Amino acid sequence: MENCSKDMIEQLIQSGTKARRQSIVSAVIDGIARRKLAPGEKLPPQRDLAHHLGVAVGTVGRAYAELETQGFVISHVGRGTFIADMRTARTQNALQLSEPIDMAVYRVPVPPLDDVFGDTLKAMAAEHRPDQILGSAPAAGRFEHREAFAHWLKRFGVFATPDQIVLTNGGQHAMMSAISTITHPGEVIATEEFTDPRMKMVVSHLDRQLVGIPVDQHGLLPEALDQICRTQTIAAIYCTTRSQNPTNITLRLERRQAIAEIARRYDLPVIESDVYGTIMADVDPPIFALAPERTHFISSLGRIAGPGMKIGCLVSPPDKVAQTQSGVGMSTGAATLIMAELGSRWITEGRIDEMIRWQQAEMLRRVSLIATFPVLGQARAIPTSSHVWLTLPEPWRAEEFVAAAAAHGVTIAPSHSFVVGRRSVPHAVRLVIASPPSMDLLETACERLERLLNTQPRIHGDTA
Secondary structure: OOOOHHHHHHHHHHOOOOOOOHHHHHHHHHHOOOOOOOOOOOOOOOHHHHHHHHOOHHHHHHHHHHOOOOOOOOEEEEEEEEEEHHHHHHHHOOOOOOOOOEEEOOOOOOOOOHHHHHHHHHHHHHOHHHHHHHHHOOOOOHHHHHHHHHHHHHHHOOOOOOEEEEEEEEHHHHHHHHHHHHOOOOOOEEOOOOOHHHHHHHHHHOOEEEEEOEEEEEEOOHHHHHHHHHHOOOOEEEEEEEOOOOOOOOOOHHHHHHHHHHHHHHOOEEEEEEEOOOOOOOHHHHHHHHOOOEEEEEEOOHHHHHOOOOEEEEOHHHHHHHHHHHHHHHOOOOOOOHHHHHHHHHHHHOOOHHHHHHHHHHHHHHHHHHHHOOOHHHOOOOOOEEEEEEEOOOOHHHHHHHHHHHHHHHEEOOOEEEEEEEOOOOOOOOOOOOOOHHHHHHHHHHHHHHHHHHHOEEEOOOOO
C-alpha cells in the first residue's frame, strides 16, 4: 500500500494559498480528481503533515475529519487515514435514494465559508450605520463598489473605469437592463441558435425578437451572422463568449475578432455575456476588449459565491453608460447596498479568488466523474463548467430521452427550451452536473442515465 508524501500534499495546495483546513481539504479532493491520489493510498500522519505545512495539528485533524465526512477518506484507528474507494461507497449509498434528482435547474454549489460570512457581516455592521447598508443606493452603485469590480474585471481582459460600470442585482438584471435600453420593442436581436432560456424569457417579456445564428464546435459562425445582418434589420448581437449555455462552446479568438468586425461593419451594439465563464481561465481577450466602443459586457459573482449572491455588473462604452443605467431603474432598481458591499469586500480581501479555486476543484471532480462513464463521458464538457452538452446516440431523440430520464428519476430540461425560433430541436440534452447537491446524487443520476443510454427508446419514454 502506497503512502502519500507530505510534499505531494503541499504541491497540491494552490500556489500562493496559505495552508489551512479548507486548503488541505481542497488539495486532497483535487488530487483524487486528477488521479494523483489513488484509492487505498495512505495520507501522512496528522502531526507530521502539520509540522511540514507549519499549521496546528488540530487544523489537519479537522481537514481529515471533513474529508471522511464527505466520503473521500477512511480512517482506521492505529493504522492511519486512507483514500477511499469513492465509487463503491457512493453506489451502495445511492441505492437507497428514491427522490428525483434534478439536473435541469441551473445551480452552482455554495462554497464552504467557515467563519468568513459571519466575520464579514460583523465588520460591515461595525463600520457602517444601518442606513449605509440597508438604505437606497445610487442608480449605478457606489463608486468604491464599482472600483472594486473594475479591478476584478481586469482578470477577464475587461479594462474599464468605475464610471463605465453599473452594478446590478445579478447577471439576469444586467441582461434585462442592456436589452431594454439599447434595443426597442419589436426589434430583432441576433444570437446563437441555441441559447440561455432566461435570455429568451427576457427578450419575450420586453417584446423583442430573436434570430438564431448557426453554430459549429467552435461557436457562432461569422459568415452566417454576416448574411443575417445583410438580409435583415438587426438591432444588436447577443453572444456568450465562454462556456456558453447550453453548448459549452468557448469562442476562439478569430471568431471573437470576426464578430467584432461584423458589428463595426453594420454599426451594431454587442451584448457579451460572461456569467458562465467567471471561474474559467482564458488568455484570449473578450469581444469587449476588441470592440470597446460598442460592446456591453455582463458578469456576476453568483457563479462563484453561490446563486444567492445577487450582485453583478454591466460594463458599457463611456457614451452609453447613462443610457444603460436607466434600464436598471426600469426593472428591479439599483443593486442592493448590502450585496454590493459584501461582494466588493470579498473581491478586495481575496475571498472571491479562494471561492474561484474551490469552484474549479469542485467542477473538476464532477467532470472527472462524468468522464468515467462510456457514453456520458462523450459529452462536451469543460473542467470549470457546471453543465455538459450531450449529443444522444442513435436512435434516441431529445424529448424521448428527457421523458425516459424523468421516468427513471432524473429531471432534465427540455431541449426545445434552448432553441431560438422554430429551428429543429437537436438530438442532445443539457445536464447540469452542479445541480445535485452531492457527489453521491450525481453518481446515482449518471448511473441511471448511462443505463438508459444503452437501451432502446420506446413510446412515451418507456425503455426496453
